[in-house]
Amino acid sequence: MGAYEKVLKARNSNRPSGAFFVNRMITKFVEFHGDRRFSDDGAIVGGIGFLNDMPVTIIAMERGNDVNERIKRNFGCPSPEGYRKALRLMKQAEKFNRPVICIINSSGAYCGMGAEERGQGLAIAENLMEMMTLKTPIISVVTGEGGSGGALALSVADSIIMLENAVYSVISPEGCASILWKDSAKADEAAEALKLTANDLYNFDVADKVIEEENMSYDEICDNLKCEILAELSELKDMPIDELLEKRYQKYRNIGKL
């Protein structure tokens, strides 16, 4: 499958979004709303629940399944208040010693006037800084589209897992083609050049694990993902905090090391 086919597959509206993974993996889920600053962003669903018998904080980007849901979820494009809600829940997880699981599936942070007025850049920047030293394990999973800084703001993590047909890129192939070649129709070329597939990212040491999708239902994929998260957490939970944070720092320090 070509890179652009994967992009289209990752974006496909039949592909499950964040809430599916929350509902299938987590029991007794309680959703928490709002950033305590401005509003509640529907593009990010967050709360607590049990992963098997372990309490976790889970934060998921949600695109919505029908027209009304999609409008409510702003098509999965978070605003600054979404990132601030996520950070609030992560700080809460740190306080109560719960691991954090982030589910990433968004074309990117919202590019609107209000988002700029309320500091989209600052909101992402603060998450990058704070996640780097959050004193509890963080696992980020890219399940569909990992769109640039808007995805990065939930993926400074101890472990990054990608589904096989998920993509993660600095810019959309259409955006890249339109800037470089003034022709968004060359998106397939751009997708190849950007090297944005799960396997590419695994080879670059950005993704730590790829979950296979071929010949499997989304239920099965999600169950395998859950097993992988549990395996990762059993290792990370026993690690001394200083060691965990040093390892997290070095993960990013070493990606594409000169």
Next chain:
Amino acid sequence: MIGNFFKSLYGEKENKVCKKCGRSYTYSELVKHSMICPNCGEYFRMTPRERLVMICDKFEEIDANLTSENILNFPNYDEKLKTATKTSNSKEAVVYGVAEIAGQKFVIFVMNSEFMMGSMGRVVGEKITRAFEMATEKKLPVVGFTTSGGARMQEGIYSLMQMAKVSGAVKRHSDAGLLYITVLTDPTTGGVTASFAMEGDIIIAEPNALIGFAGARVIEQTIGQKLPEGFQRAEFLQEHGFVDIIEKREKLKYTISNILKLHSC
């Protein structure tokens, strides 16, 4: 070091034309006016060299020879790097080193919009990370001048990951109780705004500098309308609470020196 910088400022360049009022100036005349048009007050964009001469009494560059490679084998990137190196007369889009103002030592980095629009790839991210790591080790403040179109897409996911890498180094520097001042200059956008540009303890901006996350064209396409005058300018950001000080270029050295002094006791 700084003496050589001065010489090259006065010697090499040709006349420059103000893009707002159209007047032409000799380069040395413009340098004397802090790269501000003496007629209409328009700010010319400044290279790291010009900025360092304006701000620092002393400067020692570090890692001057780090250059980028085409790690993804991205189409035409090699040629772009070559052209950028030639036209900007520099090796990458950021310069860093140890500097002094009025006897106060600090680490400084200055981005360069003439090199591929100041975009951040592995080398830019690495140099700024090293700047913070060195400052943390030597217990020095950091002053950073930003100007950037954002992440360098020719380096794909590696360029995006620089945002996290630099932010980690900024956080460690901050947790060590050390001061970080950012000076946002025209234009500061994209991944640089969404990382170290907005992570300063004190955020200064030059008047009328364009500062934002998304580009104006992208926002206009998203919302289907024209953006109002002054949107994403320094004054707009200050009004919305994101900038501490808007400082005139000719007073920047004094203001930075003063803030450094206030943190030195």
